[in-house]
Amino acid sequence: MMDVTNIDNNSSGNVDGPSDNPILKKQKRGIWITIVSILVVVSMFMGMFLHKITSPRVMSAEELRINGAIVFESPRIIKEFSLVDHNNQEFNLANIQGRWSLVFFGFTHCPDICPTTLAKLAQVVKQLDTDIAKQTQILMVSVDPARDTPEKLAEYVTYFNPDFTGVTGEFLDIMSLTRNVNVAFQKVVLDEDYTIDHTGNLILINPKGHYHGFFKPPFELAKLKTTFQSIVTQF
Incomplete structure (x- = not known):
């Protein structure tokens, strides 16, 4: 065992x-x-x-041009100016410094181009990336100061977006600013009234307050958004 x-x-x-x-x-x-x-x-x-x-797509200079955006190799200095905004507050060079400005020169009696452009801009700002939207302002500078009082502009521009700013002032002061950014305008007399012929470009001013470039019409929502965000991202 x-x-x-x-x-x-x-x-x-x-x-x-x-x-x-x-x-x-x-x-x-x-x-x-x-x-x-x-x-x-x-x-x-x-x-x-x-x-x-x-992230916003970064486009080459050639791609920007094809899509209607012209960016200067050397942004141009804008001389000091003195105008008023639609709240009847002073508006000068300091007001276009510190953020990007998309500036359209138009007038409230404009039958088509001006309201169409502002409506398009209202769509664009809603679609911008949040951080870019925060550093962007939309301005409409009147080329018809005889009729476009601050009160008139306040009613007009805020209809498209409460954050838009209307700018007006003395005729010679407005003309001085337009010359700085290559915008032309002239009064055209009609039978018992008049209209204004003006450059339809959308002017781009960078946060330093310099004329950075411009967008050529017609403005397509997708192209305007993409080219603007690309420019801001590269700055």
Whole structure:
């Protein structure tokens, strides 16, 4: 008969189990480190991918031109001027510094081009990336100061967007500003009235208060938004 006392002590359960095996522990730790590392790398690439697809597209100078946006190699200095806004507050060079300005020169009696442009701008600002929208202002400078009082402009520009600003002033002061940004306008007499012929470009002024470039009409929503955001992103 076999003496049970001679059974190998290893059968009594004194051998370390698989969970206590140091080699297995090291292997498990290595696997977890590998998994975590892979997840970190994947997360980084996903973040970079999302940033790329959500960031404004940066366009070349040629692409900008094709899409109607002209950017000067050297932005042009705008001389000091003195006008008033639609709240009858002074409006001068300081008011176009510190953020981007999209400026349209028009008048409230304009039958089509002016209201169409302001309506388009109202659509554009709603679609701009939040950070770009915060640093952008829309201005309409009147080229018909005889009829466009601050009160008239207040009613007109805020109809399109409460944040739009209307600007008017003395005729010679307005003309001085238009010369700084290459905008032409002239009075055209009709039978018992008159209208104003004026440049339809949308003027772009950078945060330094310099004439940065312009957008040529007709203005298409997608093109205007994309080219403007590209210019701001590259600045």
